[in-house]
Amino acid sequence: MKVVIAIDSFKGCLTSYEANQAASEGIRVACPDAEIIEVPVSDGGEGYMEAFHAAIGGRLEEVTVRDPLMRPIIAKYLLQGEMAVIEIAQASGLTLLAKEERNPMVATSYGTGQLVADAVRKGAKHIIIGLGGSATSDAGMGMLHALIDAFAKHNKWDDIDAFKDVKFTIASDVKNPLYGEKGAAHVFAPQKGATPEMVLRLDERARKFAEMSAKHFGYDHSLTAGAGAAGGLGYAFLQYLHAESKSGIQLLLETIQFKEMVKDADLIITGEGSADRQTLMGKLPVGILEQSKVPVFLIAGRISDREELLNAGFARVECINPPGISLEEAMKKHVAQQNIQECVADMVKKN
Template identity: 70%
Template sequence: MKIVVAIDSMKGCLSSADANLAAADGVRNVYPDADIVQIPVSDGGEGFTDAFHAAIGGALQEVTVRDPMTRLITAKYLLCGHEAVIEIAQASGLTLLSEEERNPMIATSYGTGQLIADAVKKGAKRIVVGLGGSATSDAGIGMLRALIDAFAKHGQFDDITELHDIQFIIASDVKNPLCGIQGAAHIFAPQKGASAEIVERLDARARKFAELSAKHFGYDCSNDEGAGAAGGLGYALLQYMHATCRPGIEVLLEATRFSDMVKDADLVITGEGSADRQTLMGKLPIGVLQQSGAVPVCLIAGRIRDREALLRAGFSDVRCINPEGIPLQEAMRPEVARKHISDTIRELFRSRFINPLQGDGLWLALP
């Protein structure tokens, strides 16, 4: 029996690799000899670089960059041949700031630009940028300034020739535009510390920047899908670097050759911290489901809502790992989460995959 496990990280609790390992332990409790393939995954946020590293190899590069408050920190990205994978949370992430420090009016994406510049200088010709977990809402202006500082001889972005032959891919499941009620400021800035007044100021700032950029270039990407990702970093990559926007999990699974890996699998196990209707809008588990073909896919999560909608979407089973009523603080303890994942998978195999009329034979007639 072959089982493929590809569970997203459970933020603030378990990494993707840890969650996968816990699920694998649950499988082995029932089928010790099962062939279990564990694939670390990410949709562009936390763990994206590490997931790519596990998939394609290469070497992690450490660079001294500016964090969102311009402090010097060490951030990493992946370089494999002429391909680089950058996780913007490494340099511009919300987790780099304390709650008191969160201020998207001054937080800068400059450090992300420094990572891109380093990759370019080291020969990268294809750069995948995972947009997730940002602390910024500067429409990518900080990132562009870092690139100007690194490459422009006369202080203008148009002077940069080093970016002309580089393919940029945005890895993100965000489809929001840059400005407006569904834009970067209104949808994402409040969780980064913005008040209602600051949200309006951020939106106005982004709109002015987009107007000036459109006038300069003769085209406008501010309404393109993904422009509002990472506080508008998506917009800067689309407008200034002609990036292509794709779902992060799609880019990663393509790199792992996931569709080939699951062809002879009996089951795929995926999951995330909280699963609901939003899961169906391009989040990691639905990407796994779409690339699993006819292989049954089980979805687990710390919290489940809209279970029937998830089942109708094609998941063969949807299970909450946590007992009803458990306090969130307790459920978020790593050792507790690991046990709950393992227990859930063990129960899944005992209840659905063992036919009581056939001893230990697999019950292959899955719904």
């Protein structure tokens, strides 16, 4: 029996690697002779760089950059030959700030630009940007300023020629535009510490920046799907660096040749912290399902809309947690690992 495990992180609880390991232990309990392949996965946010590193190798480059409040920190990105994978949360992530420090009016994406600059200097010709977990809502202006500081001869964007042979791909499942009711500020800034007044100001700032940029270049990507990702960083990459936008999970699965990996598998196990009908809107487990022609089991810490998930094609949909467990208890790492192990063992025994 060949089983492929590709479970997303249980945010705030387990990494993809840890969740995969727990599921693997469950399979060994139920089927000691099983061939097990563990695939760390991410949809573009937390763990994206590590997922690529596990899949394609390369080296993790450490760079001193600025965090969202312009404090020096060490951030990493992956360099494999002429490909670089940058996870913007490394330099511009919400987790880098204490709760009382969150303020998207001042938080900057400058550090992400420093990572891009370092990758270009070290010969990267294809740079994949994982957009997720940002603390910023600056429409990528901070990132662009960092690139101007690094490469512009006369402090002007048009003077830069460092990117003429560099391809950028942004990896995100966010489809929001840069501004407006469904834009970066209105939808995402409140969780980054924005008050209602700040949201309006951020939205207006992004709109004015887009108008100025469109006038300069003669084209406008502010309403392109994904422009609103990562506080508008998606827009900056689309507008200024001619980036291609791809689904984060699909890009990862294509790179690691997931279809080839699972073509002779008997079973695939995927999962995430919480599964419901929103899972069907392009989230990681659906990306796994779409690439698979064998039964796919879905596990999660919380399950809603089970029938819709089953109707979408998942062979089994199971909650790892026993009834009545408190959220606090369920979020403990060792408890979640044990619950995954027991749930998967039971599923495989009944398969």
